[in-house]
Amino acid sequence: MSDNVILGIDIGGTNIKSGLVDETGRILDTLTVPTEARSGSRDTLLSKLYALAAQLRERAEARGWTPVALGVGTAGYVHAREGRIGYATSNLPGWTGVPLRQEMERHTGLPVALANDAHAFAMGEAWIGAGREWDTFVCITLGTGVGGCLVLDGRPYYGRDGYGGGFGHMVLQHGGAPCNCGLTGCWEQYASVTGLMRLAEEGGIQPAAIGHSAKTLFEWARDGHAHALAVIDRYAEYVALGLTNLTHALNPQAFVIGGAVTQQGEFLFERIRSNVSRQVMPAYDGMAIVPAALGEHAGFAGAARLAWQRLQDGGC
Secondary structure (H helix, E strand, C coil): CCCEEEEEEEECCCEEEEEEEECCCCEEEEEEEECCHHHCCHHHHHHHHHHHHHHHHHHHHHCCCEEEEEEEEECCEEECCCCEEEECCCCCCCCCCCCHHHHHHHHHCCCEEEEEHHHHHHHHHHHHCCCCCCCCEEEEEECCCEEEEEEECCEECCCCCCCCCCHHHCECCCCCCECCCCCECECHHHHCHHHHHHHHHHCCCCHHHHCCCHHHHHHHHHCCCHHHHHHHHHHHHHHHHHHHHHHHHHCCCEEEEECHHHHHCHHHHHHHHHHHHHHCCHHHCCCEEEECCCHHHHHHHHHHHHHHHHHHCCCC
């Protein structure tokens, strides 16, 4: 192993996950702290990031390792070229417009790679996770919302400004469920965990009855509860419908799907694959659809990978 390491940070609305990663993708150390974004301001969050980066650096240097760069993945839309937050929701108050790459470089003295959290997640899976056998695939994250990234020849496809991958806001149903983006009928409203819970309520299962828990809903379905099983089947159809649209548009080698619901394994994935196979035109059938492998490590590992790539590209 080289003595050089990358600091990786993944900023979520609830927690900030971070770690030390070597050039082979080996995760050497991890550290998670609460984001507490709603209890503070952008400056409070920035101060927390500065302190976290300093703590990671101290851990590395205590073991004789040299930090050579920092990778940061963050919730929100990241303007890739300018290294700033183009837009963030109320989950990260005051985050819109923050020149995060510049701020982190100024406070750490390290070159910094900055990306949206879904792009970072995808790069982690591409580097050392479920996507490493493909050069080109689509990564989807099913959580409170739906995020995504097209990995093209081993790198994220950013689009014009860095906002590429907003697959959750493909409109699946004209005049459908309202979305917090201002549109209606977005895929996010049917394929996210939030959407799943709404589908459960529409299917006659009150959220309180399952403790507002998708995990409990899946347990009911596994136990043969008819209404719960019908909800899961309907949910799998909606997930598959979005994948079908992406298949026809992008013709990827594979889909790598992350998020808490994917822990349900083949019980969910068999249903998704069956629906995609039924929905896509025959010429497109046959791509792999697999669960992500890295869990909570994917985001900071992928951010670290982007930082390694930035170094290899000459720091640009």
